[in-house]
Amino acid sequence: MHDIRAIRENPTAFDAAMARRGIDGPSSAILELDQSRRACIQAAEEAQADQNKASKSVGAAKASGDEAEFERLRALVSEKKAQVAQLQDDAKAKDAELNDLLMGLPNMPFDDVPDGADENDNVEFHRWGTPPTFDFEPKEHYDLAATQDGLDFETAAKLSGSRFVVMSGAVARLHRALAQFMLDTHVNEHGLTETNTPVLVRDEAMRGTGQLPKFAEDSYQTTNGWWLIPTSEVTLTNIVSGVTMEESYLPRRYTAHSLCFRSEAGSAGRDTAGMLRQHQFEKVEMVSVTHPDHSRAELDRMTECAQAVLEKLNLPYRTVVLCTGDIGFGARRTHDIEVWLPGQDTYREISSCSVCGDFQARRMNARFKPAAGGKPEFVHTLNGSGVAVGRCLIAVLENGQQADGSVIIPDVLVPYMGGKTKINHAGVLVS
Numbered sequence: 476m477h478d479i480r481a482i483r484e485n486p487t488a489f490d491a492a493m494a495r496r497g498i499d500g501p502s503s504a505i506l507e508l509d510q511s512r513r514a515c516i517q518a519a520e521e522a523q524a525d526q527n528k529a530s531k532s533v534g535a536a537k538a539s540g541d542e543a544e545f546e547r548l549r550a551l552v553s554e555k556k557a558q559v560a561q562l563q564d565d566a567k568a569k570d571a572e573l574n575d576l577l578m579g580l581p582n583m584p585f586d587d588v589p590d591g592a593d594e595n596d597n598v599e600f601h602r603w604g605t606p607p608t609f610d611f612e613p614k615e616h617y618d619l620a621a622t623q624d625g626l627d628f629e630t631a632a633k634l635s636g637s638r639f640v641v642m643s644g645a646v647a648r649l650h651r652a653l654a655q656f657m658l659d660t661h662v663n664e665h666g667l668t669e670t671n672t673p674v675l676v677r678d679e680a681m682r683g684t685g686q687l688p689k690f691a692e693d694s695y696q697t698t699n700g701w702w703l704i705p706t707s708e709v710t711l712t713n714i715v716s717g718v719t720m721e722e723s724y725l726p727r728r729y730t731a732h733s734l735c736f737r738s739e740a741g742s743a744g745r746d747t748a749g750m751l752r753q754h755q756f757e758k759v760e761m762v763s764v765t766h767p768d769h770s771r772a773e774l775d776r777m778t779e780c781a782q783a784v785l786e787k788l789n790l791p792y793r794t795v796v797l798c799t800g801d802i803g804f805g806a807r808r809t810h811d812i813e814v815w816l817p818g819q820d821t822y823r824e825i826s827s828c829s830v831c832g833d834f835q836a837r838r839m840n841a842r843f844k845p846a847a848g849g850k851p852e853f854v855h856t857l858n859g860s861g862v863a864v865g866r867c868l869i870a871v872l873e874n875g876q877q878a879d880g881s882v883i884i885p886d887v888l889v890p891y892m893g894g895k896t897k898i899n900h901a902g903v904l905v906s
Contacts, residue, residue, distance in 0.1 A: 476837040477577050479509055492583035495590060495799045505576060512569035519562035526555035578682075579689055582834040584799050585771075585808045591798025597811065598798070603782065604791030606815045607874055615818030616872040617749040620880025620900040622646055626750065637747070638739065638754045645898045649871065649884070650757075652891035654732045654864045657759040657784055661861055665780045667730035667761060672710035674734050675701040680713045683839035684858075685805035692740045703736035708858040711762035715854065716839035722846040725854065726773065727764040730861060732757065750865050751823070757864040763857040766843070767833065770855035771808075774830040777859045778810045781826040784862055788885045790870050791815040793822050807832045812862070814870045825866045828859030 482489045486502035493501055529551045536545040589598050617626055625646025631639035642650055661667040681687040681702050686694055686709065695703040704710060711729045735758050746752035761780060765773050778794065785792045797809040806829035813822035833853035836842070842851040875883040880900040889896055895904035 476574075476834065477580060477583075478833075478837065479505070479573070479577065482506065483509070489583070493580065495584055495588075496581050496802075497800065498580065501576075501580060505573070508569060508573045508576065512566055512573055515562050515566035515569060519559050519566060522555050522558045522562060526552055526559060529555060575688070578838070581804045582807050582831060584802060584806075588802065588808050589796065589798045590800075592800040593798075594801045596798040597795040597801055599793050599795045601782075601794040602792070603786060604789065604815070606791050607817060609817065609876075609878075611878045613817035613820075613873065613876060614880075615749055615816075616869045618818070619872060619876055619882065621876075621882045621898040621902050622872060624902040625898075628749075635754075638752065640750045640753065645895075645902055645904045646868070646872075648892060648904070649888070649898070650864060650868050652888050653867050653871070654757060654759055655891055656787075656888055657861060657864070657867075658730060658732055660784055660787065661730040661759065661761065661780060664783070665728075665730075667728045667780075670707075670711060670714075670729045670731045672707055672714075672731055672733065674704050674707075674710075674736070676704055676709055676713070677701065680709050680716070683713050683716050684709050684835050685838065689804065693738055695736050695738060704733065705737045706735050706758060706858075706860075707731040707733040707760040708762055711760060712764070712835060712856050712858060713839060715764050715836075715841040717841070719842045719844060719851050720854075722766065722843050725764060725766050725843060726769065729762045730759060732759045732864070749869070751869060753865060759861045759864060761828075761857075761859045761861040764841070765855050765857065767852065767855050770830050770832065770857060773855075773857050774808060774810065774828060777857055777861075778812070778828045781812055781828060781859055781861045784867075785812065785814060785825070785870075787887045788867070788871060790867075790874055790885075792825070803827070803829060805829070805831045805834050807834070810859075814866065816870060816873050817876070818873045823866065825870065826860040826862040828857070830855065830857045832856075 482502055482505055486506060490500045490502050529548050533545065533548045533552060536548055589596065616622060625642060625644045627641040631641045658669060662669050678687060686705060694705050711731055735756050737754060739752060739754060761777055763773050763777060792812050792814045794810055794812050797811055802809050809827055809829040811824050812826040814825040816823050832855050835856045836853040841854050843854050844851050871885060872882050877883065882898045884892055884896050892904060895906055897905050899905050
């Protein structure tokens with residue numbers, strides 16, 4: 476959420492930032508509502524002062540025997556009391572309206588974020604590895620001989636509908652191994668704290684990270700009001716909601732492996748084949764809570780943590796900075812990592828790392844006490860995939876495919892696979 480004081484001080488800069496995200500001049504409506512709210516507050520305070528003054532005079536009028544003055548003052552007290560209540564209600568309503576308006580506006584992009592309309596205007600700034608060459612036509616993950624028994628979309632559709640999968644055997648074990656490998660890497664090599672959080676959350680948690688109120692249709696809600704998390708960014712970030720911490724507590728770096736749920740609203744017809752875009756999937760998430768001075772450097776660090784996972788798996792990738800037309804609602808700058816998928820002959824997103832500044836912290840009221848003293852300040856938050864487990868499984872299967880439909884397992888995963896080095900064409904783990 477945005478700082479209303481910053482908008483008051485420089486509405487032109489705020490409008491310029493919003494214009495880069497395709498929103499035309501919102502400051503005028505914000506400031507008009509803010510002024511009206513403040514006027515109600517001031518009028519309520521003045522009416523309260525009049526009420527207090529009249530209240531003090533009521534007793535004196537009664538004692539003097541001036542019945543007419545007593546009745547006038549008593550009526551005035553009653554009038555001012557009703558006026559104060561009405562003005563306070565008006566101010567409260569305008570405050571809620573202003574809050575909703577600010578909640579519905581996206582974050583301001585950093586100056587170094589490229590301008591653009593959509594993903595075609597994203598800018599590549601890093602590339603690692605060389606896409607493998609095959610002496611046969613590479614297949615997509617769901618067409619490989621090794622996965623025919625391990626990826627069952629038909630049974631999943633019977634159970635749950637489209638965009639679900641039942642994994643079994645060697646494929647299921649490989650999927651589990653990837654998640655375990657990612658967690659071990661982030662904890663043992665990157666210094667993140669392993670965390671296990673709920674997948675059901677309250678409105679407040681979804682609102683804190685920006686999923687509500689604007690993107691309710693993108694998530695699932697239970698009949699008793701809980702939300703299924705679209706990513707554990709929601710729970711990990713909200714660990715510090717409502718907390719004022721010591722500066723020495725920062726930075727906090729968390730990682731979690733969790734189920735994630737997304738309705739995929741607006742994606743009809745996109746990536747319907749295979750398991751690239753599912754309603755239920757798994758991710759290893761990273762979240763950092765930092766001092767404001769360190770958040771931009773933390774974004775680079777987080778990006779490198781995600782990239783390291785792919786490099787250990789020997790998966791070619793490229794990293795792009797998202798343009799203003801493609802960046803997420805709560806982000807100030809986002810790095811997308813795209814892994815090479817031979818079956819599609821292209822790079823596809825496997826991780827998205829974003830710095831949000833104090834945008835989420837204001838929504839959550841998460842602050843720290845400066846070591847040098849002074850008023851508490853809002854922390855900065857970051858989140859990133861480290862990485863999407865299902866998409867990583869796709870990449871491992873497709874990049875490791877052989878002419879007979881078998882799949883070579885990356886060396887770093889062999890210990891997690893009981894020493895097995897391959898899924899053969901029949902879908903069986905072999906050495």
